[in-house]
Amino acid sequence: MHAASSHSCDVHVGSGKTSLCNEFAANGFRILDENFLDMPAHSLHPQSLFMETKWVCSWFDRVLQLSQKPHAERQVYFADRSPFSAVFYAAHGNLLEPVIRSQMDEVSKFAEIEFVTLHINVERELLWRRIQRRLQDEPERIRYMEHKRSKMEDCLAFYNVFPWDLHVVNDTRSLPLLADQIVSMVARQSNTMRLYLENLVHSKDCGMDTDSDCDSETTLSCDESPLKAKLTSVEDFTPIPMCLELLPQHYDEDDDEIPASKSIATFGEGEKAPMVPHVLVIPTHKRPLFPGVVLPMTITNPDVTKALAALRESGQKYVGVFLKKQGGKIGAASKDEMGFTGMESQKDEDLVTDLSGIHHVGSYARIDNLINFENNSAAQLLLVGQRRITIDDVHDSGTIPLRVTISPVENPAFDKSNQMIKAYSNEIVATLREIVKMNPLFKEHMQYYSQRIDIHNPYILADFAASVRRALGRCCMLTSRCQVTTGDGEELQSVLEELDCENRLKKALELLTKEMELSRVQQSIKEQVEEKRQYLLMEQLKTIKKELGLEKDDKEAMLTKFRQRLDNFKIPPNPDTP
Numbered sequence: 001m002h003a004a005s006s007h008s009c010d011v012h013v014g015s016g017k018t019s020l021c022n023e024f025a026a027n028g029f030r031i032l033d034e035n036f037l038d039m040p041a042h043s044l045h046p047q048s049l050f051m052e053t054k055w056v057c058s059w060f061d062r063v064l065q066l067s068q069k070p071h072a073e074r075q076v077y078f079a080d081r082s083p084f085s086a087v088f089y090a091a092h093g094n095l096l097e098p099v100i101r102s103q104m105d106e107v108s109k110f111a112e113i114e115f116v117t118l119h120i121n122v123e124r125e126l127l128w129r130r131i132q133r134r135l136q137d138e139p140e141r142i143r144y145m146e147h148k149r150s151k152m153e154d155c156l157a158f159y160n161v162f163p164w165d166l167h168v169v170n171d172t173r174s175l176p177l178l179a180d181q182i183v184s185m186v187a188r189q190s191n192t193m194r195l196y197l198e199n200l201v202h203s204k205d206c207g208m209d210t211d212s213d214c215d216s217e218t219t220l221s222c223d224e225s226p227l228k229a230k231l232t233s234v235e236d237f238t239p240i241p242m243c244l245e246l247l248p249q250h251y252d253e254d255d256d257e258i259p260a261s262k263s264i265a266t267f268g269e270g271e272k273a274p275m276v277p278h279v280l281v282i283p284t285h286k287r288p289l290f291p292g293v294v295l296p297m298t299i300t301n302p303d304v305t306k307a308l309a310a311l312r313e314s315g316q317k318y319v320g321v322f323l324k325k326q327g328g329k330i331g332a333a334s335k336d337e338m339g340f341t342g343m344e345s346q347k348d349e350d351l352v353t354d355l356s357g358i359h360h361v362g363s364y365a366r367i368d369n370l371i372n373f374e375n376n377s378a379a380q381l382l383l384v385g386q387r388r389i390t391i392d393d394v395h396d397s398g399t400i401p402l403r404v405t406i407s408p409v410e411n412p413a414f415d416k417s418n419q420m421i422k423a424y425s426n427e428i429v430a431t432l433r434e435i436v437k438m439n440p441l442f443k444e445h446m447q448y449y450s451q452r453i454d455i456h457n458p459y460i461l462a463d464f465a466a467s468v469r470r471a472l473g474r475c476c477m478l479t480s481r482c483q484v485t486t487g488d489g490e491e492l493q494s495v496l497e498e499l500d501c502e503n504r505l506k507k508a509l510e511l512l513t514k515e516m517e518l519s520r521v522q523q524s525i526k527e528q529v530e531e532k533r534q535y536l537l538m539e540q541l542k543t544i545k546k547e548l549g550l551e552k553d554d555k556e557a558m559l560t561k562f563r564q565r566l567d568n569f570k571i572p573p574n575p576d577t578p
Contacts (some may be wrong), residue, residue: 016130017080017120023179024078032062032079052090056083060103067111076196082117084162088155094312098369114192118182119164128152157315163366165189167272271411273364273386278395278405279320280307281352282365282383287489288323288496289363290467292460295321295383301350304401305379309372320389320406322362323493324349329357352402360391361409361497388496411459414501424505425458428465431512438519458501466495466508 021031059079066077083100087093104115122130128149135147145151166185170178187193270291282297282304289295299305311317352358369382388409395403414421491511498504546556 019175020120020179020182021078021080023175027179027183030066030075030077032066032077049090049092049095052086052093053096056086056096056100056103059083060107063113064107064111067113076193084117087162088159088315114190116166116186116190117164118166118168118186119159119162120168120170120182121159122170124152124156127156154315162315163317163368271387271408273318273366275364275406275408276316276318278403279318279364279389280304280311281355281358281402281404282319282321283324283350283352283358284321285324285349285489288359288493289321289365289383289385290463290492290496291363291385291387292463293385293467294368295365295385297381297383299350299379299381300377301401302375302377304350305372305377307401308367308370308379308381311367312370317367318386319365319367319383320362320391320404321365321383321385322352322358322360322391323489323496324358326490329354351400353400355391355394355402355404359493359497361493362389362391363387363496364389364406364408409499412499412501414458418502420502421458421505424502424509425461428461428505428509428512431509431516432465435512435516435519438516438523458505462495462501462504462508465512466492 025031059081060083063077066075083103084097087097087100090096107113108115131146131152135141141147166182166189168178168182168185183193183197187197282299284295284297299308308319311319363385364387365383365385367381368384369380371380373379389406390409392405392407395405491507495504495507495511498507
């Protein structure tokens with residue numbers, strides 16, 4: 001638990017989370033702190049797996065209790081500690097991450113509580129000074145090894161790569177400015193926050209009494225609210241209602257000053273994902289992974305599964321994903337039981353020992369989920385492409401599988417007035433609309449993801465058009481895009497490697513046009529098959545009716561008619577013939 005600190009509106013750079021929570025409370029938000037959990041007399045070490053698990057359960061229980069209060073409708077809470085912190089602090093805490101995520105999903109579904117995790121990054125030296133002062137006030141923290149700088153570095157390594165929802169750099173002189181920035185970021189992602197701010201401004205009173213979780217009752221008038229100006233930039237999204245979680249850096253109580261030349265910056269997703277200098281190489285065999293796309297994979301090579309397990313244990317969640325070249329060899333061929341060398345097996349296809357067999361431009365991907373089977377015999381993982389990267393060199397040639405040093409590939413600036421870029425962009429949008437008309441199953445996905453990408457950014461639009469797999473008959477697993485094209489892997493790799501904005505749009509449009517033509521052919525074939533199906537069904541129906549005596553064809557009806565007429569005449573059995 002953290003000691004409370006005094007709060008001032010003139011707090012300088014690197015404000016601690018206690019001061020920040022006080023700022024939120026002064027603006028009418030409610031605070032969910034750690035103090036509701038009293039350690040019993042029989043407590044184990046506070047950072048033991050048992051106590052951290054108990055704390056996590058109590059955290060969710062507290063949130064559920066608050067959601068039942070009369071005032072809870074459309075309320076926003078800032079929590080000064082996330083349950084995910086237990087993943088780092090507890091022994092074998094990695095076991096808790098999937099459990100916590102499942103708990104959040106369950107609570108969101110059944111209690112309609114929305115969770116947003118926010119990581120506030122603090123400059124290292126500033127953080128270390130805070131820790132030293134804190135140890136002077138709370139020397140018992142030495143038992144948690146907080147007096148060692150390595151403890152802080154381990155903490156930073158974990159927090160900086162953990163997949164939080166939002167990230168912000170705490171390097172502004174103004175505490176209210178930092179609070180406003182956080183609120184604006186959350187409002188763009190959370191409909192609950194947006195509705196709260198709208199009610200705050202448009203309600204007649206515009207004041208709100210805080211409950212017992214806050215230190216004091218505060219009211220806020222419309223004119224005094226520093227959040228009012230932020231409402232004009234809040235966009236309309238539609239998640240579920242109510243609770244928000246804030247996770248700043250762990251050590252951040254006091255206030256210090258660092259140069260104010262820097263500005264608030266967000267990172268964590270896409271181009272702003274935290275970069276690590278070297279990554280494990282994961283190959284794909286059919287198509288490259290584009291930024292923003294989710295790729296489920298099954299790994300069967302034991303060396304790779306062990307390396308992935310080691311990454312998880314270290315808290316590192318990023319890998320490099322690169323497309324295998326056509327006919328390229330990426331690993332040694334396997335041997336059969338007699339010792340003869342044969343073709344690459346499935347296990348060998350997961351292991352990269354030779355960089356000449358893969359393309360050197362790929363995607364920097366985050367591991368969102370990893371499940372290891374018994375004895376690391378196989379692993380299932382879910383990768384989320386973040387940004388383009390290129391291989392610089394082998395990090396350590398003696399390791400298996402290979403690790404490589406990487407550099408980010410930046411999108412160069414483009415001329416916004418370039419008419420060709422505008423024309424290609426408009427044609428891509430028009431082509432996507434045509435595909436939607438021909439494939440109704442794709443319409444829902446297109447509507448959903450088109451609201452979450454910036455179609456005015458031609459680089460993102462090109463990736464959207466080229467990268468994604470067609471959504472025919474099944475859902476697409478994407479974060480910001482739906483897969484449309486079925487382009488050849490090498491053609492898609494060409495789009496991935498293309499840096500020129502106009503050329504990337506052109507290549508993406510060519511793939512998208514092929515997809516549209518393919519969809520037209522499929523639609524035509526479908527219509528022809530349907531026509532033949534209708535004809536066959538009608539013929540079958542006629543035959544069935546005929547056999548049941550319910551219907552006769554024209555010839556049969558004519559014969560029946562003449563037989564009935566002949567019955568009225570007496571015809572001799574052996575008529576004379578001339």
